[in-house]
Amino acid sequence: MDTTTHVGAHAAHDPHPHGEHPHHELGFWRKYIFSTDHKVIGIQYGLCGLVFLFLGFSLMMMMRWQLAYPGQALPVIGKILNVFGPGSMPDGKMTPEFYNSLGAMHGTIMIFLGIVPVAFAAFGNFVVPLQIGAPDMTFPKINAASFWAFFVGGMIMLFSFFVPGGAAKTGWTAYTPLSIITDQGGTYDPVFNGQTLWLIAFIFLITSSLLGAVNFISTIIQLRAPGLTWMRLPFFVWAQFVTAFLLLLAFPPLESALIMQLMDRLAGTSFFLPSGLVVNGTPLHVSGGGSPLLWQHLFWFLGHPEVYVLILPAMGIVAEIIANNSRKPLWGYKSLVFAALVLGFLSFIVWAHHMWLTGMGTAVSAFFQTTTLIISIPSVIILSAFFISLWGGSIRFTVPMLFATAFLPMFGIGGLTGIPLAFNSADLYLHDTYYVIAHFHYIVAPGTIFGLFAGIYYWYPKATGRMMNEFWGKVHFWPSFICMNLIFLPMFLQGMLGMHRRWYDGGQGWTLAGDKVWGLSGFQWNQPISIAAWCMGLAQIPFIINFFWSMRHGKKAVSDNPWEATTLEWTAPNMPPHGNFVTPPVAYRGPYEYSLPGRDRDFTMQNEPIEPGEQVHHPSTEPVLHA
Amino acid sequence: MDHSDEVPSPGLMEAPPDPHAAQHVAAHVRTYLIVGATLLAFTVITVALSYVDFGLIFSHLFRTNLSEAQGRKANVAVAMLVAAFKAGLVAAIFMHLSAxxxxxxxxxxxxxxxxxxxxxxxxxxxxxxxxx
Amino acid sequence: MEIPYTVVARRDTGVWNAKVGIWLFLASEVMLFGGLFSAYVFLRLDAGPGDWPHGVLNVPVGTFNTAILIISSVTVVLAWAALKMRQFTRYRIYMAITILCGVVFLVVKLGYEWPQKYVHFGARIKESELAKYEKYLGNQHLLAEGFAPRKEITGHLHNPQALHDPNIKEYEIALDPVNADPTNKKMDRPHFFYVPPTEKIGIVEKADVEYANMFLPKHSSYFATYFTITGLHGAHVLAGVLVFCYMLLPASTRLYRQNPEHLANRVEVAGLFWHFVDLIWIFVFPLFYLL
Missing domain, CATH: 1.20.5 (Single alpha-helices involved in coiled-coils or other helix-helix interfaces)
Known part of the structure; x- marks a missing residue:
């Protein structure tokens, strides 16, 4: 009965085990929409993510009007914005509920629909397989599923703006019990209300990230080209590897928490509702016995690693670009790798520093203060290594390099201003003020987003075969750089004056009691900040035009390696075909062999064999054991 | 353990097939059955143990008086130990984590x-x- | 270029792609259930004495379901072993048994255990009124024996409209044995076999009740965690059953004819997922049924 005799073990070596031969002729839909090719998926992620980034920024530009000119009608577009429903902008004036929705959705969209998809999914998908010399991801279909889960999640988020009551309005952290009692009961639909849709969309987004993370890690482990040992991986690959692990292990606890909050909203459970809760003078009819703090623990168990999910890919991009444009090996490659690993590891055990105000005990508090301070060490190692890499280099200030160098001081400011927040006692004062806003925006806005811009300008020729325009790139960079600082530097002052981050009127009611800095009260600072924010919006126009115009009309890339870089993605043809490489690449050396002595070119690519008698000296080229 | 200097060609990166795979698996079938039976036995044991008052037993053992709440903790500890043992068996044998x-x-x-x-x-x- | 190592292991890592993938996925699953179990620990530690119910689930049925899952874990690993030895018919038989076990588990869970809970009722008495219901609760007796107090009166609700109608001032409950005869020493600890409510009717005034509901997720932290964790676990069982069904479809037979090792790898990966689902249940069972 058995078929043992028919099928030999050697069948495993059949080169096309599925009987599927590489298909060359795919229709438009399979090729560009429902593709399983990592490059197409990467670009899909990138475009969607950029649209969401701009959308999230637009929400903030609207909020900035309300903060600078509270209660005044938003000129011109105010009336149009009534599409968000009668409770949003009556007579062009923003209602508090709508303001809260904008705030919550700004955070959610920027982080989970903007930066994570672009930094992790788009760059990871497009660049990582190319950089490790792989034909595709290990699981292309799961990769496509990841994108479509993200897409559905994003659409649900957008849809939630148009349900009665509007989108989620309890902050991107959705703190319980507020997030459970909001939009609940009465005329609200149990499912089609902002808070519930937020939870459902979020579950889709997490599913997407988990599928992506599994794919990234297995791809990096399994599909590295022959000779591409761990210590020869470009730092960007390492950054994505650590990021993927953070997503893989930190997101599920939040997913469980989201399921619990969904149960609280839909099934009436009390996971996060304490006993004896009274809302508007009426005791809430629930069983009670839950814990609001449980939500915070599970949320921040993701929330802190998420910070490193946002920053690590940008660090990886910046590392590539700095090495390429300073024509020098990246300084301290091994230190960078281990710093990234330590950063990832420690990021799991610092989360409660977001919860100093919950009144946790001294022992727990001391533990988290200590780990939080320790985590600044690997961050400083990474930043220092980047700075030292610049030292003595022959720097080319190309547009990617402008953004990459701007990343360094911006991230530095963001990081250093975080240290006071790490201390329980200082944080009691600064918690939930604009100081905190300024601190983490310095990390993610002029930090990560500048990193992303750098990456877009840098890998654009690989994706399209054309360069982005240099001049308009600079017109994009300088105003962005200036406006970023005009937006966020004054926020430190506002925060230290005591301005709370969730004030709907921008602190107008409080301004009489407040002190002044440089002649302006905390509230008055809102106006210059808002103007800078709108200028920042204008500064993105050159980028948008440049991005689309260059696809067709940009200068053609001079070769497959227009930046004269060393890593493997530049050995693939521009606009790589399905399967990426013409011949399977083999790596013989480290990722950053710039300016090797005694060569006629100042870069040596990873697939160039070691020449007889060549001195191998850089740490990243030292012989290393296989995994 | 190969050094990175000796770069293997793409074809050689595949692990050689194990010619004794089938015999290895055949030898394990018996183990799987035994482990399955052990798991069933321990399921019965853990149910039985949950009706034993470990608070009382530990009170005698350590000559202290355990309250009912503390006694329950003792039962929780015992049940979790049994569950950990069962889970360990599943992970080690069924999920091949032992090798x-x-x-x-x-x-x-x-x-x-x-x-x-x-x-x-x-x-x-x-x-x-x-x-x- | 084709994607390498889909069937044959890579030499330096020693594994093929899907094996890495499934273990990474299981790692994330550990964290997912870890979040839920840590919520269980958190809520249970936070519950006061007598707030966490004991012995409300049907232990023999739970034991039966545990056994079913363990048997299915054995058959799935035997199915894989049969494939490795190229015994295709045997593989299909073992696979079919596995699917059957999964279905039985789900039917017992969703068709019997859960519905039995929906018709059960529990009323938690206000702290200040506990003494008034001493005849149902027997707290004096429990105090003397050193047990945690009872705060809840359970059974079948005779007047279900009382849950919604504000004009009805009291619940009429066909009492569970433990409330019908609270000072009986046999009632101090949970029973092994399920004992249905007695004929005895207890009257509980709504004004004295802190919170009352059927045994639904909203009833208490205990049932909230029970339904959420077993529900999520059930969803995993269902997913596993669907994957196994695919393994019996003609497409898998064709794959076997072309490359048996590839199918064996797929079965191994699906099996790893299934063992993990079994492993989770090994913890769920004592935590909810026995402790």
Missing amino acids: EKRLIYRILYFTVFFVLGLFWLTYLAWYNPIVR
Whole structure:
């Protein structure tokens, strides 16, 4: 009965085990929409993510009007914005509920629909397989599923703006019990209300990230080209590897928490509702016995690693670009790798520093203060290594390099201003003020987003075969750089004056009691900040035009390696075909062999064999054991 | 353990097939049946143990009086030990973790560490607050 | 270029792609259930004495379901072993048994255990009124024996409209044995076999009740965690059953004819997922049924 005799073990070596031969002729839909090719998926992620980034920024530009000119009608577009429903902008004036929705959705969209998809999914998908010399991801279909889960999640988020009551309005952290009692009961639909849709969309987004993370890690482990040992991986690959692990292990606890909050909203459970809760003078009819703090623990168990999910890919991009444009090996490659690993590891055990105000005990508090301070060490190692890499280099200030160098001081400011927040006692004062806003925006806005811009300008020729325009790139960079600082530097002052981050009127009611800095009260600072924010919006126009115009009309890339870089993605043809490489690449050396002595070119690519008698000296080229 | 200097060609990166795979598997079938029977037996045991008052037994053992709540904790500890043993059997034998590649172990080390962190700190947050 | 190592292991890592993938996925699953179990620990530690119910689930049925899952774990690993030895018919038989076990588990869970809970009722008495219901609760007796107090009166609700109608001032409950005869020493600890409510009717005034509901997720932290964790676990069982069904479809037979090792790898990966689902249940069972 058995078929043992028919099928030999050697069948495993059949080169096309599925009987599927590489298909060359795919229709438009399979090729560009429902593709399983990592490059197409990467670009899909990138475009969607950029649209969401701009959308999230637009929400903030609207909020900035309300903060600078509270209660005044938003000129011109105010009336149009009534599409968000009668409770949003009556007579062009923003209602508090709508303001809260904008705030919550700004955070959610920027982080989970903007930066994570672009930094992790788009760059990871497009660049990582190319950089490790792989034909595709290990699981292309799961990769496509990841994108479509993200897409559905994003659409649900957008849809939630148009349900009665509007989108989620309890902050991107959705703190319980507020997030459970909001939009609940009465005329609200149990499912089609902002808070519930937020939870459902979020579950889709997490599913997407988990599928992506599994794919990234297995791809990096399994599909590295022959000779591409761990210590020869470009730092960007390492950054994505650590990021993927953070997503893989930190997101599920939040997913469980989201399921619990969904149960609280839909099934009436009390996971996060304490006993004896009274809302508007009426005791809430629930069983009670839950814990609001449980939500915070599970949320921040993701929330802190998420910070490193946002920053690590940008660090990886910046590392590539700095090495390429300073024509020098990246300084301290091994230190960078281990710093990234330590950063990832420690990021799991610092989360409660977001919860100093919950009144946790001294022992727990001391533990988290200590780990939080320790985590600044690997961050400083990474930043220092980047700075030292610049030292003595022959720097080319190309547009990617402008953004990459701007990343360094911006991230530095963001990081250093975080240290006071790490201390329980200082944080009691600064918690939930604009100081905190300024601190983490310095990390993610002029930090990560500048990193992303750098990456877009840098890998654009690989994706399209054309360069982005240099001049308009600079017109994009300088105003962005200036406006970023005009937006966020004054926020430190506002925060230290005591301005709370969730004030709907921008602190107008409080301004009489407040002190002044440089002649302006905390509230008055809102106006210059808002103007800078709108200028920042204008500064993105050159980028948008440049991005689309260059696809067709940009200068053609001079070769497959227009930046004269060393890593493997530049050995693939521009606009790589399905399967990426013409011949399977083999790596013989480290990722950053710039300016090797005694060569006629100042870069040596990873697939160039070691020449007889060549001195191998850089740490990243030292012989290393296989995994 | 190959050095990176000797770069293998793409074809040679594949591990050689194990000619004795089928015999190895055949030898394991008996083990799987035994483990299955053990798991069933321990299911019965853990049910039976839950009706034993370990609070009482431990009170005699350590000559202290355990309250009912403490006694329940003793029962929880015993039940969790049995469950951990069963889970260990499933992981080690059915999931082949007793002889897996180092790579898989490394992934799991991290996971175990973080999941324990999740439990420990959740417990600590409950145990050491200023206000409840 | 084709994607390498889909069937044959890579030499330096020693594994093929899907094996890495499934273990990474299981790692994330550990964290997912870890979050839920840590919520269980958190809520249970936070519950006061007598707030966490004991012995409300049907232990023999739970034991039966545990056994079913363990048997299915054995058959799935035997199915894989049969494939490795190229015994295709045997593989299909073992696979079919596995699917059957999964279905039985789900039917017992969703068709019997859960519905039995929906019709059960529990009323938690206010702390200040506990003494008034001493005849149902027997707290004096429990105090003397050193047990935690009872705060809840359970059974079948005779007047279900009382849950919604504000004009009805009291619940009429066909009492569970433990409330019908609270000072009986046999009632101090949970029973092994399920004992249905007695004929005895207890009257509980709504004004004295802190919170009352059927045994639904909203009833208490205990049932909230029970339904959420077993529900999520059930969803995993269902997913596993669907994957196994695919393994019996003609497409898998064709794959076997072309490359048996590839199918064996797929079965191994699906089996790893299934063992993990079994492993989770090994913890769920004592935590909810026995402790």
